[in-house]
Amino acid sequence: MHQRKSKKILIYFFLFILVGSINNNSINNLKLEKVKNINIFGLEGNDQKKLLYNLNNLNLKNIFFINKKKLQNKIESNSLVEEYNVIKKYPHSIDINIKKTNFIARISKNGKFYLLGNNGKLSDNDISNIQLPYIFGSPEINELFELKNIIDQSNIVYSQIESLYYFKSNRWDLKFTNNLLIKLPEKIEKKTLDKISIFLKNIKLENKEILDARIKNQIIILNE
Numbered sequence: 442m443h444q445r446k447s448k449k450i451l452i453y454f455f456l457f458i459l460v461g462s463i464n465n466n467s468i469n470n471l472k473l474e475k476v477k478n479i480n481i482f483g484l485e486g487n488d489q490k491k492l493l494y495n496l497n498n499l500n501l502k503n504i505f506f507i508n509k510k511k512l513q514n515k516i517e518s519n520s521l522v523e524e525y526n527v528i529k530k531y532p533h534s535i536d537i538n539i540k541k542t543n544f545i546a547r548i549s550k551n552g553k554f555y556l557l558g559n560n561g562k563l564s565d566n567d568i569s570n571i572q573l574p575y576i577f578g579s580p581e582i583n584e585l586f587e588l589k590n591i592i593d594q595s596n597i598v599y600s601q602i603e604s605l606y607y608f609k610s611n612r613w614d615l616k617f618t619n620n621l622l623i624k625l626p627e628k629i630e631k632k633t634l635d636k637i638s639i640f641l642k643n644i645k646l647e648n649k650e651i652l653d654a655r656i657k658n659q660i661i662i663l664n665e
Contacts, residue, residue, distance in 0.1 A: 476501040483539030520562040548576040578607030595634035
């Protein structure tokens, strides 16, 4: 019985060496092609060309040994990218599917306006065919997103806002496209904005275009 086991072990050993030799020879003879095609979906025109140029500069060797970190950094450094996934296609192609961010405002930084995306990144203000509110002051991006989230949950329509003014006291003023200016309290809640919305539906402002809601449970009409 012991001899039979020994023979089986020897047979398995030689088979292992044989298969290993075949695989090693195959790997040595295998020539891996460089990445020839990078296909970007979700961006168009110059936006697509710009990202493609940056990716080609990585000089990707082949789809099996891509430096994932470098590839991710290049894609994520693009301010238009909100989400993405990368699909490797044998033998030498890569598909990159991108969800382009939506712009929510134009924000001033160092005396220049930029487009602010849903991804929290700033892009050049080179799009003129979309109506976006302007942000004045120097709010943190997360503070702006917190405000927008409360507005979106309320009966105030964000698309009707022309400008948002941020003050160092951590307070906001909202100016609407009909020139109405609303002074908000430091602590902004959905119920506060809903009360303002109901108030506006039940009163005619005439030439009085400023509402002061800074005092709790009060809405004061001010002359301009």
